[in-house]
Amino acid sequence: DGGITQSPKYLFRKEGQNVTLSCEQNLNHDAMYWYRQDPGQGLRLIYYSQIVNDFQKGDIAEGYSVSREKKESFPLTVTSAQKNPTAFYLCASSPSPGTDFYEQYFGPGTRLTVT
Amino acid sequence: ILNVEQSPQSLHVQEGDSTNFTCSFPSSNFYALHWYRWETAKSPEALFVMTLNGDEKKKGRISATLNTKEGYSYLYIKGSQPEDSATYLCAFHKAAGNKLTFGGGTRVLVKP
Numbered sequence: 001d002g003g004i005t006q007s008p009k010y011l012f013r014k015e016g017q018n019v020t021l022s023c024e025q026n027l028n029h030d031a032m033y034w035y036r037q038d039p040g041q042g043l044r045l046i047y048y049s050q051i052v053n054d055f056q057k058g059d060i061a062e063g064y065s066v067s068r069e070k071k072e073s074f075p076l077t078v079t080s081a082q083k084n085p086t087a088f089y090l091c092a093s094s095p096s097p098g099t100d101f102y103e104q105y106f107g108p109g110t111r112l113t114v115t
Numbered sequence: 116i117l118n119v120e121q122s123p124q125s126l127h128v129q130e131g132d133s134t135n136f137t138c139s140f141p142s143s144n145f146y147a148l149h150w151y152r153w154e155t156a157k158s159p160e161a162l163f164v165m166t167l168n169g170d171e172k173k174k175g176r177i178s179a180t181l182n183t184k185e186g187y188s189y190l191y192i193k194g195s196q197p198e199d200s201a202t203y204l205c206a207f208h209k210a211a212g213n214k215l216t217f218g219g220g221t222r223v224l225v226k227p
Contacts, residue, residue: 004158031213040124042204042219043159050213058214090159094213102213103149104206106158 003027004107006091011112013085021076021110023091032074033092033104036060043090049074078112085114117141119207121218128195128225135191136221138205142186147208149215150179150190154201162190162203195225 004025013019025032031050035043045058049068063082068074074093078085088111092104119140128134140148147166153159163172168183176193192199202222206215 033214035217040219042119042121043206043217045214045216048214059216102147102208102215103161103164104215106160108158 004091004093004105006089006107006110008110009108011110013112013114015114016080017114018080019078019085019112019114021078021089021091021112023074023076023107024072025074025091025093025105025107026072027093027095027105028071029093029105030071030096031094031102032068033094034058034064034066034074034076035090035092037088037090037109046076046089078114085112087112117207117209117216119205119216119218121203121205121221123221124219125222125224128192128199128223130195130197130225130227132195133191133193134195134223135189136203136223138188138190138218140186140188140205140207140216140218141209142184144210145183145186145207146210146212148181148183148188149206149208150188151204151206152201153204153220159204190221192223195223197225197227199223200225 033048034046047066049055065077091107094104150162151159165181170181202220206217
């Protein structure tokens with residue numbers, strides 16, 4: 001089955017610790033995205049990558065970092081500099097630019113709680 | 116940051132009734148408007164991608180219209196069923212870019 005996997009589903013960390021959220025896709029998509037959702041709000045873009053070894057900041061990149069060493073993988077690190085890291089994190093991917101008007105395919109999400 | 120707004124934030128619908136809700140977005144630099152359905156405990160799934168002014172799309176009992184000149188899209192659910200309960204997200208795709216800006220969503224609860 002083709003799709004996007006995110007692990008773990010729930011993640012708990014102590015304040016001050018960095019934590020890395022996993023996102024893997026086997027859809028052969030070039031572009032990948034990380035979003036954050038807070039209660040009562042829509043999805044906000046953290047980082048996105050159009051191609052391997054390249055990525056751009058989204059609207060709320062401060063306190064986060066990413067890497068894109070492989071086409072299938074786009075891990076997100078929530079650093080201790082992120083002031084409000086507790087949230088629901090969604091990863092998505094989309095086909096190459098120029099096809100399907102960038103319809104995005106989403107993973108199941110990771111709920112991160114930092115105490 | 117682009118302003119994409121959805122209204123209402125939530126609505127309750129009686130089973131069998133029809134309903135509709137709105138997504139408003141910038142009327143300049145339009146490339147596409149996406150609608151997604153997000154059911155509880157599942158991943159968001161694409162419903163429609165709309166690109167042309169006057170576009171109308173339909174999938175089963177759900178349909179959508181697009182007005183790019185005034186910057187709004189309506190999503191309609193005809194004869195609502197409990198399985199239509201979900202959050203419906205719209206996302207604006209600005210020209211010359213390949214990221215989406217999402218609205219806050221409309222949460223629909225269909226009561227039997």
